[in-house]
Amino acid sequence: MDPSSVYIIVPAYNESAMLRASLSPLIDAGYTVVVVNDGSRDDSRPVLESMPVVAVHHLINLGQGAALQTGMEYARRHGAKAVIHFDADGQHDYRQIPVMLEAIESGEADVVLGSRFMRPDDASRVPWIKRVILRAGIVISWASSGVWLTDTHNGFRALSPKAIERINLTQSGFAHATEILSEIRRNKLRYVERPVTICYSDYSKAKGQSPANAINIVIDLLLGRIFR
């Protein structure tokens, strides 16, 4: 697959410190990098405009789910052959993108989901409190979407054009991870999991989700059900 037809969607909210380091290897690999600047209040905008990436600026902060949906919409309108969801904070390894793309290219799956729990090495890198919460997330996601995975809240994903066409995320916040699974099921998309290594740097730990936020995610999911 021509790398420029692979659109890497990177939602970014106040990540200017990490942007250059996270994006440079993606640009060098020839991918089309679409950064959705989700209303950042730091200097993300000038940093992005100095780089050869497509910067889509949300005028206000909408949340990661909404940013991903905007990126997918962009990719869809410009005829992307595949989409990768990639985090801006440097916790994903760009060298694993080809592995994620394999199942899309071969037509084996419409959605490829990264998992931290398929290889013991990757799992042992996850801080224990995160491990407990992620396990709970697996059960909640299964109850909410009917899809059982080994790791549900992993931001590293690959999607086929069919998946981008069908998936519509309405959960603006972090409940989108479970919503993607519901969308997979609703649209009868084929999915596979692939092992990925997540790098927990001090930066990503400080920037990432606090364990308490897990409760917010569950409430968002429930409200999404009630008011649908």
Add this chain to the structure above:
Amino acid sequence: MAPIQYLLIFGLVLFGLLYFTRLRSRLLDRMLILVFVVAGTTFVLHPELTTDIARRVGVGRGTDLLYYLSVIAFAFVCMIMLSRLRELRSSLTRLTREVSLAAAPPPPGRIGAELSTNRPVEEDPGAPRQR
């Protein structure tokens, strides 16, 4: 009449007037507001009526009946507001998305080859970006 009755009736009438002059809404809403103002005024003028009704449904005092009903009404209003708020946020999300995408540049490799898109407005990639 006790001073509180004047106060309450004044409040009810003011509420009704404001509603009908400032907000336009569906017929059902208007009917409910009208019923609320008329019933409210009646109960303020004849407080013993609420106690009668309260007795009949097994509540001791009219005041308590009104209190219980207002708790339910409050919860109901909260639900409606929350649901409206979610609707609003969802349209705001779609609006922001469309604005952002309309202002986004084409993919780097494809400048000038933008015929396959269905974007309503084509933006000149060289135009200065507005903040």
